[in-house]
Amino acid sequence: MENILITGAFGQVGTDLILALKENKPGATIVASDIRIPEKPKPGIQQVVLDVRDQEELRKTISRYNITKIYHLASILSASAEKDPFLAYDININATFGLLKTAYKEHVRSVIIPSSIAVYGPGISRDMVGSGVPTVPQTMYGISKVTGELLGNYFSMKFGLDVRGVRFPGLISYETVPTAGTTDYAVEMFIKAVEGKPYSCYLRPDTFLPMMYMPDAMTSLLMLSDADSGRLKNRMSYNVAAYSFSPEQLAAAIKRHIPGFEVSYNADERQNIADGWPRSLDSSEAMRDWGFSPQYTFDAMVSDMISNLQAIKGRRQNAV
Numbered sequence: 474m475e476n477i478l479i480t481g482a483f484g485q486v487g488t489d490l491i492l493a494l495k496e497n498k499p500g501a502t503i504v505a506s507d508i509r510i511p512e513k514p515k516p517g518i519q520q521v522v523l524d525v526r527d528q529e530e531l532r533k534t535i536s537r538y539n540i541t542k543i544y545h546l547a548s549i550l551s552a553s554a555e556k557d558p559f560l561a562y563d564i565n566i567n568a569t570f571g572l573l574k575t576a577y578k579e580h581v582r583s584v585i586i587p588s589s590i591a592v593y594g595p596g597i598s599r600d601m602v603g604s605g606v607p608t609v610p611q612t613m614y615g616i617s618k619v620t621g622e623l624l625g626n627y628f629s630m631k632f633g634l635d636v637r638g639v640r641f642p643g644l645i646s647y648e649t650v651p652t653a654g655t656t657d658y659a660v661e662m663f664i665k666a667v668e669g670k671p672y673s674c675y676l677r678p679d680t681f682l683p684m685m686y687m688p689d690a691m692t693s694l695l696m697l698s699d700a701d702s703g704r705l706k707n708r709m710s711y712n713v714a715a716y717s718f719s720p721e722q723l724a725a726a727i728k729r730h731i732p733g734f735e736v737s738y739n740a741d742e743r744q745n746i747a748d749g750w751p752r753s754l755d756s757s758e759a760m761r762d763w764g765f766s767p768q769y770t771f772d773a774m775v776s777d778m779i780s781n782l783q784a785i786k787g788r789r790q791n792a793v
C-alpha cells in the first residue's frame with residue numbers, strides 16, 4: 474500500500490493532485506503538507522503544516538506516516554522568484570536537496586519533482602524544443618529547476634532513490650488561482666471573462682507559450698509515477714505539453730463563448746521571462762517511454778474551463 478506525502482499540497486498543482494490521487498489510488502494514505510493549510514480539513518486526507526526547509530519536521534512526518542512516495546511541489550514560482558531570488562534559492566534548491574537527502578535516509582521509495590519549461594533560456598531555437606536542448610536559464614526559477622533535475626538524477630544514480638520528473642508548460646486549472654507564474658495570465662483571463670469584467674494582460678498579445686490543461690498534467694504525473702523504471706531513458710526532464718497559444722488567440726477563443734469580453738495589453742517584467750522560454754515543446758519522449766498523450770485539445774480546454782468556472786460562480790451566488 475502506498476503512503477503518499479505531498480509538499481506544497483495546497484497550491485495550484487497540489488490541489489488537483491489531491492483529487493487525482495483520491496480517485497486513482499483508493500486505499501492510499503495521502504498526507505497533504507504545506508507551509509499553510511486550509512482551516513477546514515478536506516475529507517479523506519491527512520493535513521500537515523510543514524515547511525520543507527525544516528528537515529527534522531520532514532523526517533518526523535515521513536516516519537510518522539511511513540511514507541513510501543513523495544510528490545515534492547513546494548516551490549517559489551517564476552515571477553515571485555525574480556522578486557526574491559534568495560528565498561527562491563532556499564526553498565527551490567536548498568530544501569529540495571534536503572528533501573532528497575531525508576527521503577533517501579528514511580528509505581522512501583520514490584520522489585516525483587515537477588520541473589518546468591523555465592529550464593530553457595534565451596539563445597535556443599524556441600520551437601518544438603526537445604529535452605536534449607541545452608538548459609541555460611537566466612532566471613533564479615529556471616536555475617533552481619535545472620538544479621532539481623540534476624539532483625534528482627544524482628540521487629537516483631548514486632543512492633538508488635527513484636526520482637522522476639516532468640517539465641511542465643503553463644498549467645491551466647479552475648480549482649485554485651495560480652500564485653505567481655509567468656503563464657498565470659491564461660487562468661486570470663478565464664476568471665475575468667466569467668466574472669463579466671475586462672482583463673489587462675501583462676504579456677504582449679503575440680507571446681506564444683506551451684500550455685496544458687490540469688487534468689492532462691495530473692495524468693502525466695500519475696503515468697510517470699507508475700511507469701516501469703526500465704523504460705525511463707530520461708528520469709527528470711520529460712517535456713509534456715498539449716498545445717501552444719498566444720494571449721490574443723486565447724482572448725478570441727473565450728470571446729466565442731462570452732462575446733462582450735474585453736482584453737487590453739500592458740506588458741510588464743514577466744514579458745522578459747516569457748521571451749526566454751520555448752514557444753512550443755517536443756513531448757515525444759513521454760509518449761515513447763510511458764505512452765503519454767494529452768486528451769484535451771485547445772478548444773475542449775476552453776469550453777471546459779468556462780463551464781467549470783461558471784458552475785463555481787453559480788454555487789457562490791447560491792451560497793449568499
Ligand SMILES: NC(=O)c1ccc[n+]([C@@H]2O[C@H](COP(=O)([O-])OP(=O)(O)OC[C@H]3O[C@@H](n4cnc5c(N)ncnc54)[C@H](O)[C@@H]3O)[C@@H](O)[C@H]2O)c1
Binds near residue numbers: 481507547564652
Ligand atoms: N503551475 C504551473 O503552471 C507550473 C508550471 C511548471 C512547473 N510547475 C511546478 O509544479 C510545482 C507546483 O507548482 P504550483 O503551480 O502548484 O505552485 P504554487 O505556488 O501554486 O504552490 C506551491 C505551494 O508551495 C507552498 N510552499 C511555499 N513555500 C513553502 C515551504 N517553505 N514549505 C512548504 N510549502 C511551501 C505554497 O504555500 C504553495 O501552496 C512546482 O515545482 C512548480 O515549479 C508548475
